[in-house]
Amino acid sequence: MSDAIIQVKDVRYVYARGAVVALDGISLDVPAGQSLGIVGQNGSGKTTLTKLFNGLLRPTSGAVIVDGRDTAKHSVQEMAGTIGYVFQNPNHQLFASSVAEELAFGPTNMKMSPEEVKAKVEEAFEFFDLGQYRDHHPYRLSFPLRKLVGIASVFTMGPKIFVLDEPTTGQDHQTTRVINRLIHKLSERGSTVICVTHDMPLVADVSERMIVMWNAKMIADGTPKQVFSDTEVMQRTHIAPPQIAQISMQLKARKGKEAVLNVEELAAELGGKKKGGA
Amino acid sequence: MAGEIAIKIEGLTFTYAAGSKPALSDINLEIKRGEYLGIMGLNGAGKTTLGLSINGIVPQSTMGFYEGKVTVEGLDTSTTPVREMARTVGIVFDNPEFQMSQVSAAEEVALGLENLGVPTEEMPPRVSAALATVGLPGFEERSPMGLSGGQQQRLAIASVLAMHPRILFMDEPTSNLDPIGKEEVFELARKLNREDGLTVIVAEHECEVLAAYADRIVVLDQGKIVMIGTPSEVFARGDELAKLGLRVPQATELALDLGGSDKKNLPVTTEAAVKWVEAR
Numbered sequence: 329m330s331d332a333i334i335q336v337k338d339v340r341y342v343y344a345r346g347a348v349v350a351l352d353g354i355s356l357d358v359p360a361g362q363s364l365g366i367v368g369q370n371g372s373g374k375t376t377l378t379k380l381f382n383g384l385l386r387p388t389s390g391a392v393i394v395d396g397r398d399t400a401k402h403s404v405q406e407m408a409g410t411i412g413y414v415f416q417n418p419n420h421q422l423f424a425s426s427v428a429e430e431l432a433f434g435p436t437n438m439k440m441s442p443e444e445v446k447a448k449v450e451e452a453f454e455f456f457d458l459g460q461y462r463d464h465h466p467y468r469l470s471f472p473l474r475k476l477v478g479i480a481s482v483f484t485m486g487p488k489i490f491v492l493d494e495p496t497t498g499q500d501h502q503t504t505r506v507i508n509r510l511i512h513k514l515s516e517r518g519s520t521v522i523c524v525t526h527d528m529p530l531v532a533d534v535s536e537r538m539i540v541m542w543n544a545k546m547i548a549d550g551t552p553k554q555v556f557s558d559t560e561v562m563q564r565t566h567i568a569p570p571q572i573a574q575i576s577m578q579l580k581a582r583k584g585k586e587a588v589l590n591v592e593e594l595a596a597e598l599g600g601k602k603k604g605g606a
Numbered sequence: 607m608a609g610e611i612a613i614k615i616e617g618l619t620f621t622y623a624a625g626s627k628p629a630l631s632d633i634n635l636e637i638k639r640g641e642y643l644g645i646m647g648l649n650g651a652g653k654t655t656l657g658l659s660i661n662g663i664v665p666q667s668t669m670g671f672y673e674g675k676v677t678v679e680g681l682d683t684s685t686t687p688v689r690e691m692a693r694t695v696g697i698v699f700d701n702p703e704f705q706m707s708q709v710s711a712a713e714e715v716a717l718g719l720e721n722l723g724v725p726t727e728e729m730p731p732r733v734s735a736a737l738a739t740v741g742l743p744g745f746e747e748r749s750p751m752g753l754s755g756g757q758q759q760r761l762a763i764a765s766v767l768a769m770h771p772r773i774l775f776m777d778e779p780t781s782n783l784d785p786i787g788k789e790e791v792f793e794l795a796r797k798l799n800r801e802d803g804l805t806v807i808v809a810e811h812e813c814e815v816l817a818a819y820a821d822r823i824v825v826l827d828q829g830k831i832v833m834i835g836t837p838s839e840v841f842a843r844g845d846e847l848a849k850l851g852l853r854v855p856q857a858t859e860l861a862l863d864l865g866g867s868d869k870k871n872l873p874v875t876t877e878a879a880v881k882w883v884e885a886r
Contacts, residue, residue: 370755370784471649498781500648500811502851526784566786571814571876572856578880591859600864
């Protein structure tokens with residue numbers, strides 16, 4: 329038995345209409361607790377891949393095993409307690425008239441007992457630091473808070489795996505920082521976190537591993553450092569690594585070395601004055 | 607063409623009818639013809655409202671309290687009909703799909719021209735020219751919905767360019783696009799600015815993008831202009847920006863970490879940072 333919580337075994341997926349090959353021979357093991365970034369241009373297969381994880385789509389050939397279960401043999405509802413999806417726009421996800429109600433909806437729907445639901449909701453208030461907004465209407469909250477409520481409402485269903493679709497798109501720096509910190513927190517408590525995104529600084533910050541999709545195939549798989557250092561893949565896919573990675577790769581004195589993903593690290597390597605404490 | 611000022615904003619304060627605080631507060635700003643201006647600020651800082659005040663949607667089609675004066679290419683935006691303003695200022699929003707309503711790219715581009723009352727026989731050449739300018743030559747009969755995000759956003763730009771505006775305002779134009787789409791849109795805006803002399807104004811969160819393209823950057827905070835200057839001048843004030851919840855390009859952060867103190871010559875782009883480090 330593999331200890332991977334997600335196993336994608338030589339999967340091919342063809343959209344029946346137009347016979348578009350969306351995934352072509354994908355194999356991928358995601359160990360439990362890993363933080364994975366999936367990147368690539370629109371239409372490259374990223375979203376199709378994540379829709380296989382809960383059985384929303386079933387492979388044309390090959391198999392997808394999630395938490396020991398073959399997704400072809402289980403319903404999306406059955407998978408909901410294992411894998412939770414957070415959409416890009418929280419407005420498409422929130423509908424209850426208070427935050428507490430919103431958070432209770434998922435687990436209630438999953439037929440958890442009222443005590444269990446209450447415990448889950450309290451755990452979420454604590455984890456997301458949302459207790460003070462308990463009775464607020466979700467739509468009256470600021471965008472960053474709404475985003476947190478969106479993630480919290482998935483959290484209360486107790487999934488082992490979180491799939492976050494473009495968690496930072498269109499957000500300002502302040503909000504992005506809140507989201508990045510939250511993803512770190514989810515990883516620290518042992519959740520498997522998958523971010524599907526165009527935000528490369530996000531991947532550099534929160535993902536231990538990243539894969540690059542290109543024309544239905546997975547063309548790179550490694551740590552963000554390794555993948556951002558792969559100039560050929562970056563050029564082919566037009567993915568721009570974080571600026572600091574680009575600078576580190578272009579310095580003549582570092583020729584042939586791996587990319588550096590944060591500013592302090594490169595400054596230290598270059599023997600510069602380090603900021604005290606900050 | 608009178609003078610070289612494209613836009614003059616004097617004492618502009620605007621409060622939405624439903625708002626308690628002004629969305630814009632005592633804005634004074636002159637933008638030169640052919641300038642590429644970046645606008646930074648948190649969500650809600652007033653970036654979009656400022657853009658809408660330049661083409662007259664604020665105050666003409668927006669309920670609220672308006673004070674001050676905005677003059678764009680000699681036109682008073684509070685009294686010149688918005689339809690007329692569209693000949694001068696083109697606006698492109700963040701989600702191109704919301705701007706698409708027609709069955710073909712040509713009709714999409716022609717829609718604005720129809721609203722302006724452009725004679726029918728003049729339309730096809732203007733439509734084709736606009737599509738060619740944005741790198742979509744021959745796309746006349748294509749369905750907008752079948753285009754990629756980057757192509758849709760370029761089509762949205764073609765729709766405003768067909769009206770031959772002097773000014774292009776783009777509000778977070780690439781936040782819904784993938785990396786290829788983003789590159790396409792910003793390269794196009796640069797070309798329109800450099801080669802055709804369009805005045806370009808971009809509201810954008812990604813400071814690396816503004817650093818690479820903008821001549822000047824305006825920083826808005828709670829409806830007020832709190833900083834204005836070249837990218838080097840603005841990003842040299844990293845500490846103040848951090849207090850506002852904003853950041854500087856990693857290129858600048860690196861130079862600051864390495865003890866860079868010559869505020870006038872701090873790098874703001876990748877290329878400049880590489881040169882700066884190698885010249886140390």
